[in-house]
Amino acid sequence: MDRIRNALAWQKLDKLAALVKRQHMKDYFEADQSRYEKMSLDACGIHLDYSKNRVTEDVLSALLELANERAVSEKIEQMFSGVPINNTENRAVLHTALRNFSGKPVMVNNKDVMTGVLDTLAKMKAFTASIHSGEHKGCTGKAIKNVVAIGIGGSFLGPKIVTEALKPYQDKACKVKFVANVDGCHIHDVLAxxxxxxxxxVMSSKSFGTQETLQNTLTAKAWFLAQGTEEKDIAKHFVAVSSNVKAATEFGMDANNVFPMADWVxxxxxxxxxxxLPICLSIGYDNFREILQGAFEMDTHFQTAPFEKNMPVIMAMLGIWYRNFMGAQSHVLLPYYHYLRGFPAYVQQLDMESNGKTCTTDGQFVEHGTGPIIWGSEGTNGQHSFHQLIHQSNVPIPADFMFPLKVPNQDDTHHAMLASNCFGQTQALMQGKHFxxxxxxxxDAGLPEEERKRIAAHKTMPGNKPSNTLIFEQLDPKTLGALIALYExxxxxxxxxxxxxxxxxWGVELGKVLGNKVLDMINGDIDTQADASTQALVAKFKNA
Structure with missing residues (x-):
């Protein structure tokens, strides 16, 4: 047994799981009329109802014991104070410094990084103002009205879902589009x-060398020059978010329009x-600042709230319960808000790229389950597709429902139907419908007895399917910042x-390395070390 599973709280949870698996959530509510009050909390404009989970007070207590045994408080402190907790690359993990409004320094290698953070924010603010005011003009003297943001992974998903979620806040005079996939169809459709x-x-690549991002940017540059422009015009139409200023200027960009990115991000x-930056250009700097403010407030809550009232800790430990003790292998996110439809994909990368690992920090392979599969879709669409499996399969799938009490251009009839579906799904998953x-x-169906039993069996839903419900007044920039930080x-x-x-x-990195080797094979180099399958696939491509 590995040392994690040998923890006293872990063993206690193993025993509790054996009991809980024989119990039904409906009985919890019937036995305790105050269950909702005990198992809900508010933080940073978000209300979390976790009462529809397969947990007792003893389970919650043991989960928090496990958090203490595993020194979660120490890990939180290490992250915020700049300790290099990324111990395979010897880097601090300080995305929280980017939204640090405490006025306190954040030290890395005896240097306060807040000076650079604030300088970059000021630069983003000034550049955004120059675009929105029309001061920054293109090569023919016209104001910028469209932005094409080129990135991949986090440099694509984050800005995309934020601008999408905050559509009501977008500056209508400046439209932002995103390109990520190296599939040429995407960039060519946008350029058309x-x-x-x-x-x-806006090219976003820390190294200025990310394969997909660089190729898409080179394609955009070739298209731009094909319009009859000159090399000197590139500086007015291309900017970068990158640590590699030299590569950006060699590309043709103005060094003043290269926005830095630290290696601890x-x-x-x-x-x-x-x-x-694309978020700023879409919704304005002031709204971007509100996103940071919301995240900062969630950071403060995370650092200071006791574990039993700490929203990120509660949600994390519930996830541990299902993944390691109740047999769950996935977790579904269900935003009942059209503008938040991209959120499951964002959390998919955040969670699966972070905790999709089987090696401990000291290099030992684990014997316990780690990161779950994250998936989901907007409500109510999912109800007419995959909710069927959640309701009636024997696969345990905990769910997070999200719902804004108010929406832009609110139609009360539509919104009431949306609310009834969201809350009704949580109820149906919890209580089910017994045989x-x-x-x-x-x-009254007039069926023979055996047929009646057969049909009733098909209609039976066991219930006891767990869910959290996250409610917020409205999805404004501040609340969105808090929501994203919550999942971080x-x-x-x-x-x-x-x-x-x-x-x-490292899984992502291996894919890059092998992808480059295969590209060399496609371009003519013979790799005798490649397996027969890969060689055959390359041959089919080259012969097409």
């Missing part, structure tokens, strides 16, 4: 709808940095429990 005179390209945690009730419903911190806590480095991504 682009006016070179009024378009700004991971890609999937980078929307708070200059990677968020006896289904059998009674068929009393959940990931940190779970990584601490599992003893993972949640801040590297």
């Amino acid at each position: 709808e682009t006016d070179y005179e009024t378009t700004l390209f 991971g890609g999937r945690y980078s929307l708070w940095s200059a990677i968020g 006896e009730a289904c059998y009674d419903d068929l009393a 911190h959940k990931v940190l806590v779970q990584g601490a429990i599992w003893d993972l480095n949640s801040f590297d991504q």
Whole structure:
């Protein structure tokens, strides 16, 4: 047994799980009328109802004991104070410094990084103002009206879901589009709808060498020059978020329009940095600042709230319960808000790239389950597709429902229907519909007894399916910042429990290396070390 599973609280949870698996949530509510009050809390404009979970007070107590045994408080302190908890790359993990409004320094290698953070924010503010005011003009003297943001991974998903979620706050005079996939169809479709005179390209790559991002940017550059422009015009239409100023200027960009990115900012945690420039250009700097403010407030809550009232800790430990003690292998996110439809994909990268690991921080292979599969879709669409499996399969799938009490351009009829579906799903998953009730419903169907039983069995739903419900007044920039930070911190806590480095991504790196080798094969180099399958696939491509 590994040392994590040998923890006293872990063993206690093993025993509790054997009991809980024989119990039904409906009985919890019937036995305790105050269950909702005991198992809900508020933080940073978000209300969390976790009463519809397969947990007792004893389970919650043991989960928090496990958090203490696994030194979660120490891990939180280490992250915020700049200790290099990314111990495979010897880096601090300080995305929280990017939204640090405490006025206190954050030290890395005896240097206060807040000076650079504030300088970059000021630079982003000034540049955004120059675009929105029309001061920054393109090569023909026209103001910039369109932005094409080129990135991939965190430099794409973060800005994209934020601008999408905050559509009501977008500056209508400046439209932002995103390109990520190296599939040429994407960049060519975007360029086909682009006016070179009024378009700004924002290239986001820390190294200025990310394969997909660089190729898409080179394609955009070739297209731009094909419009009859000159090399000197590139500086007015291309800017970069990168640490490699030399490469950016050699590309043709103005060094003053290269926005820096520190090595202590991971890609999937980078929307708070200059990677968020497309967000600023879409919704304005003041709204971007509100996103940071919301995240900062969640940071403060995370650092100071006791574990029993700490929203990220509670959500993280519930996830541990299902993953390690109740047999769950996935977790579904269900935002009942159209503008938040991209959130599951964002958390998918955040969570799976962080905790999709099987090696502890000291290099030992784990014997326990780690990061779950994260998936989901917007409500109510999912109800007419995959909710069926959640309701009636024997696969345990904990769910997070999200719902805003108010929406832009609110139509009360639509919103009431949306609310009823969201809350009704949580109720249906919890209580289900037992065989006896289904059998009674068929009393007037005129069916033979055996047929009535057969149909009733098909209609039976066991219930006892767990869910959290997250409610907020409205999805404004501040609340969105808090929501994203909530899931970031959940990931940190779970990584601490599992003893993972949640801040590297060697699986991603291997894919890059082998992808480059295969590209060399496609371009003519023979790799005798490649397996027969890969060689055959390359041959089919070259012969097409």
